[in-house]
Amino acid sequence: MKIAFDVMGGDHAPAVTVAGAVQAAREFGIEIILVGPEDITRRELAKHKVDGLTLTVVHASQVIEMTDHPATAARGKRDSTMAVGAAMVKRGEADAFVTCGNTGGALATGLFVLGRIKGIKRPALTTLFPSGAGFCLLLDIGANTEVKPEYLHQFAVMGSLYAQQVFHIERPRVAIVSNGEEEGKGSELVKETVPLLKADSGLNFVGNVEGKDIVAGVADVVVTDGFTGNVIIKFGEGIVKLLLTSVRRELQANLLRNVALGVLPTAALAAYTAQSVPEFLLRLVLGLAAALALPAALLVPGLRKVARQLDYTEYGAAPLLGLDGLLLVGHGRSNAKAVRGALRTAKQAVENNTLETIRAGVQARIVGEE
Known part of the structure; x- marks a missing residue:
């Protein structure tokens, strides 16, 4: 399996995109073709241990920026990272192409290079x-x-x-x-x-x-x-950020309050009465005091699970369904973890013959x- 990846796409490219691609190649055992200016890409790649990984570099001299008009850029920048990556899918040199760059540019490039599946009026980002x-x-x-x-x-x-x-x-x-x-x-x-x-x-x-x-x-x-x-x-992302920030703030405040009201005074009392209180009773009092902070600790695993469910970085890339080739778009603010997830989604789409299934389903x- 070969997945072409836009090294220059996203707010934190190329450092974060290359780091995420290295993680994905290591974890999933797939070949990732890094599409971008060769000198920049190789310079970032040299910062990582890549022994045993299948990572190749394909040069692309142009980038469709977030400020570019999508259709104009897709037609005018024929050597952009998006155009080169999509063309590799078109020629069968890659099974899928992933970018975290300009969504409109990705759609316009996909339509220009790959075209639509017969019968589909408009591709949809899902x-x-x-x-x-x-x-x-x-x-x-x-x-x-x-x-x-x-x-x-x-x-x-x-x-x-x-x-x-x-x-x-x-x-x-x-x-x-x-x-x-x-x-x-x-x-x-x-x-x-x-x-x-x-x-x-x-x-x-x-x-x-x-x-x-x-x-x-x-x-x-x-x-x-x-x-x-x-x-x-976008509204969902904002609400999630607000909720997680609020929960984290309250947990930290409660933990500090529990420690201040329970553990520290009890420890001071223990130091004062250590000579006259039986050891087992002293341990019991200290244990109860420490337990005041325990509920928050018990909540942490569950909260982490909820945070993962609500975290956009866990959900990978969004496929542009309806294009006659696999093209997926990751979040523009993707960190290395999100890039890894985007490449995982592409791998799953290839393994499950997604394109062929949609072609056949649309035909019927x-x-x-x-």
């Missing part, structure tokens, strides 16, 4: 979103800010196929984002899309979902337009109906 059931697939999250009902129907088909193939959900529950659970609620777009989803016998459509239902886990695949989807994930479910 991601895992934490929920009460573990996670759900949310799409689109930014590739298409304005959509038509048929686009949302296609998103639902691709999302359902992806959930079946990669996450082995036999019959994924599909829902559409609305401002009310009841049928008939929502924008004109939602109202016009619902009949299409209901009429598709291949979809397990469960109806409308509000924002609270997404995190409750009532659906496995949730479809919406890219504007709404992007707002949902969409092209065959036209």
Whole structure:
């Protein structure tokens, strides 16, 4: 397996991207092709122990910056890291391409180099979103800010196929984002899309979902337009950051308070009465005092598990479903851990024949109906 990776994509490139790629190559045993300016890439690579790892460098002289206009850059920067990586997938020299760079640039480059799967009107950017059931697939999250009902129907088909193939959900529950659970609620777009989803016998459509239902886990695949989807994930990231910061602050404050009120005074008392109090009783008092801080310690493993579930770095990259080739987009703020996760997602997509499954499913479910 060969995965091409954009060394220059993301806010912390190239140091963090190279570090994450080295971690992924070591842990997953896959060949990673580092696409970027050769001198910069090799200089960063020299900072790591790479003995026994399969890491190759392919030169690309240009970068699609976050400030670039996506379509203009995709056409004008023919030797960008995105163009070179996508072209390697097109030629069969790589099984997938991953970037943490400009999402619009990745979409425009993907369309320009790879094209769409026959029958697909618009590719959709999808991601895992934490929920009460573990996670759900949310799409689109930014590739298409304005959509038509048929686009949302296609998103639902691709999302359902992806959930079946990669996450082995036999019959994924599909829902559409609305401002009310009841049928008939929502924008004109939602109202016009619902009949299409209901009429598709291949979809397990469960109806409308509000924002609270997404995190409750009532659906496995949730479809919406890219504007709404992007707002949902960015708002979710902000809430998670607020919650984790607040919990951490309160735990630290409680721990310090418990120590100040319990352990230190008891230790002082023990020092004062050490000559007259039986040793076993002294140990008991000290033990009870220390126990005042114990509940916080007991909470830590559970809190860490929750933090992992809510941490975007755990969820890897978002595949652009509908392109005729595997192209995945990681978070722009990715650290090395998130880069490793993005490459893991690409590995899973290749192993599960995701592209072939979506091609076949679209051929049967969409092209065959036209």
